[in-house]
Amino acid sequence: MNAQQLISQFQAQGLESSFHGRHIQPQILAGLNGGNWRLKDYESRGGYQALRKILGQDGSEGLTQDQVIAIVKESGLRGRGGAGFPTGLKWSFMPRQFPGHKYLVCNSDEGEPGTFKDRDILQFNPHIVIEGMAIAAYAMGIGVGYNYIHGEIFKTYERFEEALEEARAAGYLGEKIMGSSFSFQLHATHGFGAYICGEETALLESLEGKKGQPRFKPPFPASFGLYGKPTTINNTETFSAVPWIINNGGAAYLACGKPNNGGTKIFSISGDVERPGNYEIPLGTPFATLLELAGGMRSGRALKAVIPGGSSAPVLPASIMMDITMDYDAIAKAGSMLGSGAVIVMDERRCMVKSLQRLSYFYMHESCGQCTPCREGTGWLWRMVDRIENGQGRPSDMDLLDNVAESIMGRTICALGDAAAMPVRGMLKHFRAEFEHHITHKTCMVSAHV
């Protein structure tokens, strides 16, 4: 057996993570089984009907650019990458009559710890992303697009390249798509290990062949984006939601979530649950229901805390989590954020100091070094949490942690600084006693200390 054959035996097939049949009203992951990712499979699920519809190739008159954007606005679709910005509104910022080049970029640089939904979409339903991007390109009058894929999932990048070839050969991409006057070229490109490139302007820099250091905003990408041209960037899952919205209408999409939180969302659940994986459910579903879908707590242990939206989101204790619904507004009201939809679940054995120590190391490692508060502050935060974890903490560290976190927040070019500071503040707000115990007793409050 050669090395490649051997390694392929250990590759995940998505069965555990996404094809467990425990979604609620799924749209993006509906009907998938891991093997049916090809164009003919997608078409048999109704794929490319939305693109056909807007281009008027189904016998109808087609939709204008304004009509497409109006439907997306009506749907209440919000960015699934982390910021939750209304997609229709973002699309309306693009200068549609601008005569020069414009670009469309899909952000598949999925690196927020806890998130693994875009990987499964790209791997097992790549054509839904291609169709969503083609519809977006039509709506904004864009001729060229790129999908920037996380470097660590190289097989997924190769899969997406294969799907692009299929779409080109079938006339869904390229010149005069399906005989219409609309042309759109789409290419795949990959990162190579830099969390910061998930930030949209760092991603643009990377796509231009540079180190991924974020740009000042403004100017926003809609006026000065890739190669200095108007550019729209959306997350993989956001584009994937678009075909369903065009086929079923904006109102139907909104109706399956809750007001201001339309549609379904894929939550990636990791940590101390029986069945970690992706669960696609309507926004506004109670957290308790989501936890149940994931098989409940591992080994029947008690829930202690949840990081509800990826590692950058402030942690929330069990008492709050069990009472909230999973949507942008409810989680924000509880003092955290829905972010990318990564739900990191921690049981009663978990030490919060140890957890924060690992996260702080990550942000120090991934700071791009451009802004002083982030470059120096993330290292400072990690050194403090690390010494508290190792029984070397000083009483003054409690205030200092708060102070350093405060001094990073809002003082950097991009959100990585905030992302490093928010977990610290969340931990101190809800689990302060654990940090104080570590400092005073030089041991962990939680007996298992794992």
Add this chain to the structure above:
Amino acid sequence: MSNIAPALSPMALSDATAHRFAKEVAKYPADQSQSAVMACLSILQQETGWVSPEGEVAVAQYLGMPVMAVREVSSFYNMYNLRPVGHFKINVCTNLPCQLRDGAQALAHLCERLGVESGGTTADGMFTVQPGECMGACADAPVLLVNDRSMCSFMSHEKIDQLVDGLRQSAIEKATP
């Protein structure tokens, strides 16, 4: 001030490599070849095991960009090997979601099995072991990446043993005519 560093000659690119480079360059506007630098460097690494200074010069010449601009990229992104590594480079994710599902134990077991420190290379040059940051596969923990391009999931101690034994065997078989 004169530049005292000796000028490096570029690595010679095979036709096959140049063909792969050309395919990447074709994705971008004619005046934006630099956009292909990430892909070209990863191709170089796949073919030669690392990004050598001579390789950087070759990529710079091919794409028409300064060598220093290539180096800025190769030194910024974590996955480029700026010095030679073992025949198999294995990165184990140890970020928080994986930590909650035995990622750190997987790394420790791998190191013990191979008799190597985290970050080190085995004496026979077969394996390099490194900790890694989030690979976006948290439900499949423990996860590890072999030579940048192949992810292995649910890596129990037993599976790790199977993997490293099998990889070693495959390398021996390949070397034996």
